[in-house]
Amino acid sequence: MTTSHIATSAGQDGYSPVRIIIALAVLAVLLVAPFGVYPVFLMKVMCFALFACAFNLLLGYVGLLSFGHAMFFGGASYICAHAVKVMGFSPELGILAGTAFAAVLGLVAGLLAIRRLGIYFAMVTLALAQMFFFFCLQAPFTGGEDGLQAVPRRPLFGVIDITSDLNLYYVVLAIFIIGFAIIYRTVHSPFGQVLKAIRENEARAVSLGYRVHQYKLMAFVLSAALVGLAGSTKAIVFQLASLTDVAWQMSGEVVLMTLVGGMGTIIGPVVGAAVIVTMQNYLASLGEWVLVIQGVIFVLAVSLFRRGIVGEIVAFIQKRKDAAAN
Amino acid sequence: MDTVSDVPYIVEATGLTKEFKGFAAVKNVDLRIRRHTIHALIGPNGAGKTTCFNLITKFLEPTRGTIRLNGRDITRTKPADIARLGMVRSFQISATFGHMSVLENVRVALQRPLGTSFHFWKSESSLSALNDRAMQLIADVDLTQYANHMAVELPYGRKRALEIATTLALEPEMLLLDEPTSGMGREDIARTSDLIKRVSENRTVLMVEHNLSVVANLSDRITVLARGEILTEGPYAEVSKNPQVIEAYMGTGHGHG
Numbered sequence: 001m002t003t004s005h006i007a008t009s010a011g012q013d014g015y016s017p018v019r020i021i022i023a024l025a026v027l028a029v030l031l032v033a034p035f036g037v038y039p040v041f042l043m044k045v046m047c048f049a050l051f052a053c054a055f056n057l058l059l060g061y062v063g064l065l066s067f068g069h070a071m072f073f074g075g076a077s078y079i080c081a082h083a084v085k086v087m088g089f090s091p092e093l094g095i096l097a098g099t100a101f102a103a104v105l106g107l108v109a110g111l112l113a114i115r116r117l118g119i120y121f122a123m124v125t126l127a128l129a130q131m132f133f134f135f136c137l138q139a140p141f142t143g144g145e146d147g148l149q150a151v152p153r154r155p156l157f158g159v160i161d162i163t164s165d166l167n168l169y170y171v172v173l174a175i176f177i178i179g180f181a182i183i184y185r186t187v188h189s190p191f192g193q194v195l196k197a198i199r200e201n202e203a204r205a206v207s208l209g210y211r212v213h214q215y216k217l218m219a220f221v222l223s224a225a226l227v228g229l230a231g232s233t234k235a236i237v238f239q240l241a242s243l244t245d246v247a248w249q250m251s252g253e254v255v256l257m258t259l260v261g262g263m264g265t266i267i268g269p270v271v272g273a274a275v276i277v278t279m280q281n282y283l284a285s286l287g288e289w290v291l292v293i294q295g296v297i298f299v300l301a302v303s304l305f306r307r308g309i310v311g312e313i314v315a316f317i318q319k320r321k322d323a324a325a326n
Numbered sequence: 327m328d329t330v331s332d333v334p335y336i337v338e339a340t341g342l343t344k345e346f347k348g349f350a351a352v353k354n355v356d357l358r359i360r361r362h363t364i365h366a367l368i369g370p371n372g373a374g375k376t377t378c379f380n381l382i383t384k385f386l387e388p389t390r391g392t393i394r395l396n397g398r399d400i401t402r403t404k405p406a407d408i409a410r411l412g413m414v415r416s417f418q419i420s421a422t423f424g425h426m427s428v429l430e431n432v433r434v435a436l437q438r439p440l441g442t443s444f445h446f447w448k449s450e451s452s453l454s455a456l457n458d459r460a461m462q463l464i465a466d467v468d469l470t471q472y473a474n475h476m477a478v479e480l481p482y483g484r485k486r487a488l489e490i491a492t493t494l495a496l497e498p499e500m501l502l503l504d505e506p507t508s509g510m511g512r513e514d515i516a517r518t519s520d521l522i523k524r525v526s527e528n529r530t531v532l533m534v535e536h537n538l539s540v541v542a543n544l545s546d547r548i549t550v551l552a553r554g555e556i557l558t559e560g561p562y563a564e565v566s567k568n569p570q571v572i573e574a575y576m577g578t579g580h581g582h583g
Contacts, residue, residue, distance in 0.1 A: 182447075185446065185447060185449070186446040186447075188449065188450045189445060189446045189447065189448050189449065189450055190437055190440070190442045190443050190445050190448055190450065190452060190453055191442075191443060191444055191445055191446040191448075192446065192450065193426075193430065193433070193434050193437065193443075193450065193453065194434065194437075194443050196423065196425070196426055196430075196434075197423045197426065197434045200422075200423035200424050200425055200426060201421050201422070201423055201424070203385070203417065203421065204417065204421040204422070204423065205434075206385075206405050206406050206409075207383070207385075207405065207409055207414060207415050207416075207417075207421070208409055208414070208434070208435050208438070208492070208496065209406050209407070209409030209410045209414075209438055209496065210406055210438065210443070211404070211406045211407075212406070214444075215443075215444070218444060218446070222446065
């Protein structure tokens, strides 16, 4: 996987007034959005946006293409659903259990995969995810083909009612913002600097004394845990955990979202997730054709706007700036 | 470290051999690098210079032989740990972090001793304490005006200078430079030679170099490799008159100098 088209925003870590205004405007829109748009749809977008952002932490900022992230998404979703439905956990503990499970699974998968590079890394992650898929298919507690249905929406922290979609929307929004903030901070941290260095030139990072495998493993576990957070939340929103979320197509979908939005940009995966989920929802009447349209978009993205939607916009603005500076 | 720093040779490689599927790229090489000298490794293409380099810095595992750094056996040490022992290498193709600024390139080398390199919850701004030191290193290689440029935007010679600044950030006692002037124009070569001369004070330098005038100018001692074996070793005046060396160079059609 080439990383030469990554739009970088190094040195733009400052909290300029413009950025704060934009952030507040986005927050305001998100707060009133459920009054104009179907809340379940928005929650779905946010779950997938968090999924894609966490995936992008690995692809865009370390240069590792995992083809098995569905195991963390779907695995966490099963654990959360099982904990809440069968074991009677409250939703926040169910989500935490799912996230913790994804982190542990990420540690195991990471230890096995992290020493491989490029296509071999993708293949090892895919193989592990397939093994996990068949485990979920056979294990009794996952409900097999039926999945775990009718997961109850118990009160959050025992007090906040989340049976209404509108209430749940704000809970999911809070989870999304927390997850997004963790990713943003990780990218702009001392750890993030080392990750970028590894992405840019791994041998050089080694020669500077960095034990790169440890950094990659850490990034892998963080990514897996945050993907688990997204998967657990999805189980509460849809009151369902099913094989769809652990299947390899799900791993492919998150790659698509990240590339369409712009890998290596902080906001790109959010845009990519919104585009793909919107397409799936509003073009659902076309049936199987949605897949064909997705395929066409993927081909267009890869051949025409390789940096993704956000990546291209960033590059365009940068060009204008450079032109103005000269 | 103090107990071993009186060893006259900082690096001692004995019987160093590297075989790739039966083909020996490096055969039974004994290499001793005296402390505080500039030692050059020369030889025609395919002589095994870069392989030697990779073996000493542990980017490759030797098939046979031992390597000592300051008297300590490092034959089985991992490459990242070699840097921590004070031996830092550069690469044949300039090795910078392209999509990071010049300042960030140097800072990433400085940040490891802070012990916060795994802290994903800390702000990047916690690294700005290192900016002064980084700017000093950047000034040392004349890159001050480029500090906020992306490394990928720098002209070639400047990239090599950045690489040296990044390497020096670790304050290594031993520097390995892999063809530091390759692909450079005359002016850049002169500037880089000066820089190497300057940084070699109180340090030991081992370099692979093709440009014989640079070698003649800088090195205290030269080892000539041919077909994976040592042909001869000595100061430039001596080595350059050696008929075997002349033949090795002419024989492969490389009349450098």
